[in-house]
Structures are given as structure tokens and as C-alpha cells.
Amino acid sequence: MPANEHTDSTAANSDSTARVSRRRLLGSAATIVASAGLSVASGSVAADTDGIAELDFRDGVPDVTDAPQDVAEVVFKIHGYTSSSASVERAATFRETARAVGYDEPVTAVTWDDSGLPTSAMQSARDTGELFATWLGDYTDANPSTTIRILGHSMGGILQLETLAAIDGAFTVATADSIGSFEASDAPCEDGPLADAVRASAGAVHNYYSTNDGIARLGSGPADCEGGATPANYHDIDVSDSVSEHSAYRKETGCVSAIVDNY
Template sequence: MIRQRRTDESANADEPTGPLTRRGVLRAASVTVAATSIAGVAPAETGSRTAEIEEIDFRDGTPPVSDGPQGRDEVVFHAHGYTQSGNSVGIAETFRSTARDQGYDGTVAAITWDDSGLPGWAEESARDTGPMVADWLDSFRAENPETTIRLLGFSMGGIVTMETVAAIDGSFTVANADMIGSYEYADAPCQGVGYYEAIANSCGGMYNYWSANDGLARLGAGGASCASAETPENYADVDVTDAVGGHLEYQSSPGCVQSILDNYGDDGGGDCGGETETTTEQGFLAWWNGSDTATYSTTTDAPCGIEIELTSPSAVAEFDLFVTYDGREPTRDDYDDRSAGAGSDETVQASLDGATDLGLLVDAEEGWGEYSLTITERGQ
């Protein structure tokens, strides 16, 4: 199961705090850092075209629809990072190979964009590529109306993904618009920044897979940083720190790739949530009653997802949430998922594959106060 956290912490001092536009204004303060780090860590390679991985190359403009895989059940379009255009197909193949090992048999294609020049120029190019990808996908949909479309952007390819969603702007939807190790700004998904409505209206889900071990990413280094704002309901940060040890390890990490596949589900995307059930429980924790446990059994006909949200109005409470997916009683040392950040507002989200018995633990790390535990089950 995946471990996910929605964050609304204040932006770090090194992160931008002003609003973004969809086209993205380059921020000079980040260019020097990028020039001395990204270029040195993500070298370009010249790779031969890998069998079955089809390349959609936007470096010289919008390519014909026929360059993409035709008549497939679903396609994951992988967008590479900075200085990787020469090995775009090879990097997509790494993701596909790892996904194959996890049992995924869908089609993977490579989106190639112009990442030449200094980081600032490449970032501007990534933002310019997004609308071209959106136009191409619109034409691709017309030729392949039964194909499920999923986007996966790595590093600066995450900017391509975000700008693609912005250009789609609700005119159609893709099943997933995901990012791994994204170099997009950490406040990009936040309400009031410029991408919020497009994310909400243009994709079934946007999952941002981040690792605290990633020293190069922005959004991919710690998730969304929204201060007091919110992210769209269909956006979630997924912590893959335990599975990803550095910026270049996402595609080859079985744990990270399995988390991505968990959010694809079994239905081809977009239908999870057709049926929902919501349950809310109240409780109180203090020194004489430091934890509460409960169980929850799914009730929808075909459970496909779950969100457990813990909130407390107490200013002195620091409550943590632990979850199991086989009905056993969780502890701080024995759990499948957890959300244990500062404060008492915690969220765990996961994909489900049929009827599931959940074990729940609300534990007071310190402090006391009332709490609410809201469980939202999604079915197909």
C-alpha cells in the first residue's frame, strides 16, 4: 500500500512564495543553483531506440499523431528530465522494465522535449512544450478514443506535465497526470497559484511522488507547500522516501513504481469514486487515555480507494494516525501506513483492490484534546 501525506506547511525559505503564472516566469534565484547541480547530476546520454518504446519528439514542433502508439488499452507517456533528451527512450524503458517486474503490462511511450541550454532556458522550453503536448493529446484522443491516457513527468518533465494539464484546462481529461522528483515549484498545486482549477478539471488524479532524499527537486523534495491554501481534491503527495535514495532512482525503484501502479487501479482510470461512503468518529485523548483503536470494513460494491483524515481543534495536541489493511490492530511499531507529522492534522490515502478490513490507531505523541476521524471510501 502507498503512504500519502497532504501538506499545507509554510514554504521553506529557499522556495518561492509569490504566485506563479501558468506560463511560468523564470526565477533568477533558482537558476544559479540549478546550473551547478542539475546539469552535473543528470547527464545526457545517447541511447538507441528501445524496441516497443515509441518516441513522441516535440523538439522541432508538434509531431504527427501517428508517432504515438495506436489502438492500445492504455498508454503511460513519460517525460524526461533536464539534459536527458538524448536518452528519453532509455529512461522510459527503465520505468517500463520496473513496472513489468511489478506485473504491469500497459504501454509506455517517451515524450521528448528540447532541454538544451542552461537550466533557465530549459525550464522555459519545458513550459512551452506543455501546450504542444496538450494539443497532440487532443488529436491522439480523437484517433484513439478508447485509450486511457496517463502522464508521468520526471524532474523538469514534471513541468511539462503541469503545463500540459494547464493547457488542457478542462477541455478533456486524462486518467493520471503524475510527477516523480518534480522540478515544478512547490506551491504550483496550491489554490490561488494558477494551476489549481486545471488540475481539478483536467485529470482523474495528480499524484506527486516525492523523496526527502532528493536534493535536486522542488515539488519532488517534500510535496506541496501551500501555507494556508489547499490543493485540489484529486491531488495528493505520495512519500516514497523509503524507496528512493536520490534524484535518479525513481524509475528504477520497485517501491516507487509500485506506488504509481497502485494509483492506476484495475479499471483503466477515471471511474474510482463513482460511489462514496463517508463515516466520521469523534474521540478525546489525554494522559490517561493516550490512544484509541478502531476497525473499519469497506461497504461499497467495488472498493477502489480510501482516505482517512484525522483533525483536532486542540492547539496543544500532536496526534498521529496508523493504519493496517488486514484488520489487525496497528501499533507504533506495526502498521502498513501512517501519517505522523507535526501537529494533529494527518491524512492517509490508499488504493484498494476489493473488500478490505482496516485497523486504525489514533495515538497521542503529546498533548490532549478532541479529535475527529473521517473515513471516505471510494468505490467503482
């Protein structure tokens, strides 16, 4: 069923039918490959994964019932490059930090196929955005009162914005945020490829960035609009004071406090 046939759990349906024109933005393969070891090695203490549901898109679209049902709200945490095998643990780390700052709602891991070279993984992230949007449409139909929040790390930030593009205004999620996003730094700008997706498919979109992050693109600073603007519901949030490097966002209370303060 196409995403635009689904009901909206948090806002009125949109009649928008325009598709977002998206550029296939390729980064430095050498930089991403170098980051892979850092991503896998991070999180030296294993998180308690008990109670973390997983949506695994590596073999297609999972069942709606794979995620928590009839809950007030849920955060869908999307991992970055080379981290599919640790997707649930990454989500659990975010949940534990969120609990430490007073946020107790369920967190669900979104797992995508990040195998292969960086360029193929980036394409996979974009393609999985289409699948996740379809899944979310079914989920909002089954759980119309559940507030939906998306949080993508690194290449998961590409998937986060591509999901909004595929939703295409058919319904809105409450928040669609990124930490250390590897999306292009101009993607959410008004003259960029994903501004319409930001405006039409989410109540608010936040880019939590750190200037200490030497791997991220959009996530290393505010959106680079060359003097232009971003949509009114898009916000750049500087968490440099608490985030020292690319893998630190989900486990730093300063960063996670900033995230949940906007929930």
C-alpha cells in the same frame, strides 16, 4: 486545431474556457546546472529500448501515429533537464521496473528541447506543454477508448502540469503524475498558479516525492500551501523510503509500485 475542440477519451467534455494564469517560476540556476551531470550519469546499465515509441517535440508536433494506436492505455514518460538524448532509455527503464511489479501496458517517451541554460530549458518545458496538449487532443480523437497517463520527471514535471493547463478542461487524462518534480512547490495549491489545471484536466494528479531528493522543488516534499489546500484530485505521495536521490525514482520498485498502484 485548438485543444478545446477535441473529444475526451476518458471523461465528458468540459465547457471551461478560463485560461490558467501561470507564473514563470525560476529556480536556482546553480542547483540545476549541478544536477545536470547527475541526470545524465544516472542509469548506468542501458535499458532495453525495444518497443518504446518516441514523441519528439524538438522540431514541432509529431504525428499521432508516432504513439501506440488502439491500446487499452499508455503512459507518456517525460524526461528531465539535459536528458533529451536519453529520453527513450529513461522511458524504457521505467517500463522495465513497471513490468517487474506487474504493469505491462505500453510506455512512450516524450522528448522536448532541454538545451541551453536552466531558465531557457524551463521555458521550453512550459512551451512544450502547449504542443503536447494539442497532440493529446488529436490522439484522443483517434484513440477515444485509450486511457492516457502522463509521468514527468524533474523539469518534465513542469511540462506535465503545463500540459494540463493547456488542455484547460477540454478533455481529461486519467492520471498526470510527477517524480522528483522541479515545478514550484506551491504550484498545485488552491492559491497557486496551476490548481485550476489540476482540477479541470486530469482524473488524478500525484506528486511522488522524496525528502532525500536535494534537487527537486515540488518533488522534495508535499505541496507547500502554507496551511491552505490542494484540489481534491491532487495527492502527495511520499516515496522517500525507496528513493535515495533525484535519479532513482524510475528504477526503484518501491516507487514504481506506488505509481502503478494508483493506475
